Amino acid sequence: MLLVADILMISTLRLLSKIRSEKEQLNLVGWLSVSQLIGWGTFYYAFTLFNTPLAKEYGWTSSEINMALTIGFISWAVAAPFVGNALEWLGGSKVMSIGSMMGVFAFLLWAGSSSLSLLYGSWILMGIAMACSLYEPAFYVLTQAFPDQYKKVITWLTLAGGFASTIFIPLTDFLIQTVGWQKSLLLLAAFNVFIALPIHIWKLPAGKAKESTNRKQKLLDFGLFTEEPFKPLTFWGLNLWFIIFNSIATGITFLFIPLLSEVGTDKSLLIISYSLIGPMQVLGRFALIWLGGKLQTLKLGTLTVFMASLGIGCAALFPKSLLALLLFSLLFGTSKGIMTIIKGTAVAEQMDLSVYGRTNGWLSLSSMLFKALTPTIVAAWWTYSGDPVKILYSIAGMVLLALAGIMMIKKDQ
Structure with missing residues (x-):
C-alpha cells in the first residue's frame, strides 16, 4: 500500500508540474x-x-x-x-x-x-x-x-x-x-x-545567460567566434542556408505579381494566388504542431527547400494556369511559414544555447542585408534579361543551393 501511495504521489506531483509548466x-x-x-x-x-x-x-x-x-x-x-x-x-x-x-x-x-x-x-x-x-x-x-x-x-x-x-x-x-x-x-x-x-x-522574464554577469560586457562582442561552444562550419552553413532561402523568398514576395503580369497572366489569378500565401504559411505552422516536432530540423529544412523550388517551378512552367498558381501558393507559402520557425529552432538545436543571442544576431546581419538588396537585384536582373519566366526558372534552381548550407551543418555534427 505504501508503494502504491508513493507512486500515486509521484505521479500527482509530475502531473501538477506539467500543468504548471504548460x-x-x-x-x-x-x-x-x-x-x-x-x-x-x-x-x-x-x-x-x-x-x-x-x-x-x-x-x-x-x-x-x-x-x-x-x-x-x-x-x-x-x-x-x-x-x-x-x-x-x-x-x-x-x-x-x-x-x-x-x-x-x-x-x-x-x-x-x-x-x-x-x-x-x-x-x-x-x-x-x-x-x-x-x-x-x-x-x-x-x-x-x-x-x-x-x-x-x-x-x-x-x-x-x-x-x-x-x-x-x-x-x-x-x-x-x-x-x-x-x-x-x-x-x-x-x-x-x-x-x-x-x-x-x-x-x-528578465533572465540572462549565466555567464553574462561574469564577463566584461562589450557593445559588440566578436569573442563569439573563438568561444568553445561556437561551431564555425555550422555557423557558416546556417548563414548560407538562411541567406539563400530568405533572399529568394523576399524577391518572390515583392516581384511575383510584376514578373507574371509581364507574361500576360490574368491579374485576378495573380491576386488569388498571392493572397493565399499568408494562409498557407499558417497552414505550414499548423502542420508542425500536428507533427509535434517529429521531424528533425535539418530534414524539415531540406523538405522546405524542395517545396519552395517546386512551387516556383510550377509558376514558371505554367504561368497562366490557376492550378499551377495554386500549387505555387501551397508549396511556397507552406515552406515560407515553416522556415520562419526553423530560423528560431535551428540555431538553438545546432548551436549552444549560451551563445544563442549573439549567433542569431550575426546570422540576421547577413540575412537582412541580402533581404534588403534582393528586390533591387532581381529587378535589375529582369531589366537586363527581359525574360520573367527565365528568371523564375533560375530562382527555382537557386533555392536548391540552400542545401549546400544544410550539408555543411550535417558535416559538422
Whole structure:
C-alpha cells in the first residue's frame, strides 16, 4: 500500500508540474503573441499602405518612398549583432522594451516628415526597433525560458504572428481612410505605447545567460567566434542556408505579381494566388504542431527547400494556369511559414544555447542585408534579361543551393 501511495504521489506531483509548466508556457507565449501581432502589424506590414498618401501629399515617387523600407532593412541588419549581444547581458525584457520605444519615436518622426531625409531617418529608427522587438528577440526569450521545449513554444508564437497582416492591413487602411495618414501613424504608435511596451516591461522574464554577469560586457562582442561552444562550419552553413532561402523568398514576395503580369497572366489569378500565401504559411505552422516536432530540423529544412523550388517551378512552367498558381501558393507559402520557425529552432538545436543571442544576431546581419538588396537585384536582373519566366526558372534552381548550407551543418555534427 505504501508503494502504491508513493507512486500515486509521484505521479500527482509530475502531473501538477506539467500543468504548471504548460500554464507558464501559455502565459508567456500569449503575451508575446500580442506584442508580436502589434510589432509586425505596425512596424512591418503597415508601410505599404502609406505609399499612396505620401505620394499624393508630397509628390514623391514610389521608388523614393520604398527606399525607406530598404534603409529600414539595412538598419535592421546592422543593428542585429548589437541586439544579439545585448540580449545576453540585458535580457529580453529590456531589449524588447527599447524596441517598442524606438518604434514609437520612429512613428512620431515619420508623422512629421515633410522631406525624404526625415522619412529615411524615421526608418533608420524603425529598423532598430524591428531588430529589438520582432521574432529574433522573442525567440531568444522563449529558448531561455523553456530550453527543453523551445520548438513547441516558438511554433505557437509564429502561428499567432502569422495573423499580423490579416489584422493590421485592413485596420490601418480603415484608419487612413478615416483620420488621415499622419494621425494613423500616431495611432499605430499608441498601440506600442499602451500595449506592446507594458507587455515587454512587466510580462517578460528578465533572465540572462549565466555567464553574462561574469564577463566584461562589450557593445559588440566578436569573442563569439573563438568561444568553445561556437561551431564555425555550422555557423557558416546556417548563414548560407538562411541567406539563400530568405533572399529568394523576399524577391518572390515583392516581384511575383510584376514578373507574371509581364507574361500576360490574368491579374485576378495573380491576386488569388498571392493572397493565399499568408494562409498557407499558417497552414505550414499548423502542420508542425500536428507533427509535434517529429521531424528533425535539418530534414524539415531540406523538405522546405524542395517545396519552395517546386512551387516556383510550377509558376514558371505554367504561368497562366490557376492550378499551377495554386500549387505555387501551397508549396511556397507552406515552406515560407515553416522556415520562419526553423530560423528560431535551428540555431538553438545546432548551436549552444549560451551563445544563442549573439549567433542569431550575426546570422540576421547577413540575412537582412541580402533581404534588403534582393528586390533591387532581381529587378535589375529582369531589366537586363527581359525574360520573367527565365528568371523564375533560375530562382527555382537557386533555392536548391540552400542545401549546400544544410550539408555543411550535417558535416559538422
